Amino acid sequence: MDTINRRSFLETGLGVTAGGLLLPALAMPTEASGDLGAYGHFVAQSTPPVPNPAANRLRDIAIPAAQAPANFVLTETNILGPYHRQNAPFRGKITPPLEPGNVLLIRGRVWAQDTRRTLPNVVLDIWQANAQGRYDNDDPQAPPAANLFVHRARLMTDEAGYYEYETIHPGPYQIGPRAWRPSHIHYWVRHTNYRPLITQLYFRGDLHQREDQFIRPSLIIDLREVRVGQGAYKVGAFDIVLSPR
């Protein structure tokens, strides 16, 4: 099945139309079951949770020297740019289903410069261009619907200060006769007790980086390819260090 046929198959099968999602005509409510089966037995037999010292260590994560950011230098700021939108939904996948592009998995930890520990409950506001270098709001003649966010999401660091999201490799875009923005992903990082950070991450080896005045070398990450069957995706890490208010 080639790409086009596969795509139309998926769209038909999922009930995707140009106007949005439609349930198939004969759709019935998903059947619910009150029978927990083996899980019910497990619930009945289980005892109240016992504090787990290992879990506490994870939550209050000690700093393995080899993995902590070097000298806890603050993550550099970078321009906000004109394309941020407020109130993107919370989700772990930045792009819509079936989005064309090379899949990336970006992950990292958010660190506190003062305590040298990771920070849970940090909100990361992420936005980027699609594979062709276009934002969902870069055409003033065709603004996006207020409740539709494409290539945007917010997420929150977990109890160990980790975050992770899936996306596609953003495309570069031209902003002047000889000026380009190389591929990048925007971040707006917020925590109650720490200074907000507006920055961007970049990818090593992007030729357009020579034509960009905004890029900072400390914000460039490496990508590593992970092969899965006949396909592949790339993984990159981007740790962040925040300063207290």
Ligand SMILES: [Fe+2]
């Ligand atoms: Fe941008």
